[in-house]
Amino acid sequence: MTNLDIPATPGAAVARTEASPVGRVLAEQAVRTAAAWLAEFRKSPSTPAAYARDLGLAAVVEHHQLQDLVEAFPLPSVRTLFTRSRARGVAPELCWFPMLLDLGLHPVLDATPAHVKGWVALMDEHRDATGQPVLSPAARARRVAALSSLLRWAVTEELITANPVDRLDRDRAGLVVDRHHSPTRGLSGAQLDLLVWTADRYPGPQRARTAALVALLATTAIRVSELCGLATGDYFADTGRHVIEVTRKGGKRQRIPVPPAAAARLDAYLATRPDYGAVAVPGQHGAGRVPLLATTAWRPGAGRRGGGQPLSPGEVWATLRRVARTHPDLAHLADQLHPHQLRHSVATRLLEAGAPQQHVQDLLGHVDPAMTQRYNRARDQLHNSPTPLAGQLLERGLAALDQDQEHHPAG
Structure with a gap:
């Protein structure tokens, strides 16, 4: 019950009780x-x-x-x-x-x-x-x-x-959000690399799915709702490269290249899926879509949710935080880590690496250029997409981490 002290509208003031x-x-x-x-x-x-x-x-x-x-x-x-x-x-x-x-x-x-x-x-x-x-x-x-x-x-x-x-005066009510500033705290490029590196080594039978999920978020900058909405038919080859076709805000469809660093992990995960066919057909947008990232029937806490269901945004959040907690250099970020941080971090990393703002704007799907510093514009840009650069940067970071691990093994 609320303590809000406002008058009821005449003709509608019928108090509700628990059993009313x-x-x-x-x-x-x-x-x-x-x-x-x-x-x-x-x-x-x-x-x-x-x-x-x-x-x-x-x-x-x-x-x-x-x-x-x-x-x-x-x-x-x-x-x-x-x-x-x-x-x-x-x-x-x-x-x-x-x-x-x-x-x-x-x-x-x-x-x-x-x-x-x-x-x-x-x-x-x-x-x-x-x-x-x-x-x-x-x-x-x-x-x-x-x-x-x-x-x-x-x-x-x-x-x-x-x-x-x-x-309502939204300005006086404090509801006008600064479009040029994002309160999201992004990860550094090194932290982004380390998160993917840690996901590759995450213990448990869902390691392949975890690695694919984190790598997709860390390179394509898609929203968590877009990630959870992907079906197997939304992942296919186009002009010689792997792409995902996401549904953006407003219902527009956009194809986004999946860099090799993420595609390799996604392919490895899908190879473990008995429901994933040898040929993925694009444009299957109706009922019966098979989710690209799916739940498993045995998953603890699944309740009535059976296997083969789309991951929920909450499950993606939880996965990111579980991964971060397994590495001492990321554990302090775990409690506040969320998918939007990865979106923000990829955008910032690409801009700092010299990717044209227009290309990053296309990737994020924002109509307003002012929002690009935060993220989004819905256009179908394949050849100019900066995701291959994000993948290259990730691969360099992962290679450096592997080399460092060889020279300074844990323990």
Whole structure:
């Protein structure tokens, strides 16, 4: 329950209790409304999942036991999110849908500027045990942007007459993020090399998958959602080089060269997979896609998730941190390590090595050149992609590490 002190909208002030049938009906109506909105993003599967996470829809589904309703959602990415128990970092008490439903309000039909302003203040004031904000300014801005998208759609559908978020002064609320500065702390080139080197030696039966996963992130700079969304048919040869075809923001498809350093590790991993065919056919984007990086049936903690499922972003995060903890020179970074750091680090490394900014911008997929110092622009650039340079730099670093290990063996 939230302590937010804002008035309920007339006609919708039905207090919800844990066992309230009225509350469950209201929650079901709200989830159905959200489902209709999320269905608009069929061409960009990562977008609706991110919006659903940021608005707290998974927490609503779990609390009101609406899992049967989720099965009707048209987007697999959203269904997958809802079937997980409260995705990492959601903080449901600070999410729009749980908050409004706790007030007995429909999160779309009953939303007012006062509710939006109160919610933003609540997110800003909520602190952890150390006194630090639970949500960063970027996280708060992202949640407000998701709500604005939802309510803008509701205006278009004539469900409401105006978007309450339009009345919010985002600058005064501290929601304007500096596009020219990234708070992400990148790894040095040497640390990036060492992370891949350590992944190659990671103990356990999933060493090949771990090495492939880390090498892909350390050379192609793809987002974790793009990595998890790759199928075996998205990895193939084009103009004599290995490529992956990722789905970028907005649903655009982009082919990215996979440098030999990463391709060799990925091929070694796929050779262990009985479900990987000898011929990978590009463009297989429908149901029945075989994930490029897959779970295993025996994996501890898998619960009801069987083998052969796509890795989740949380599993990628956990893998990176487990790898880092196994090397004394990376262990101090492990608790804060995340996939976006690798994306940031690859971009910085390429720019420092002299790769043209335009080429790095193409690789990252950013439309706005100002964002390239942070990362992204969706264009189909194969020949000018700087990923081969990233692979060469990685191979040099790994060779140096191997040579150093021969002259100064551990122990």
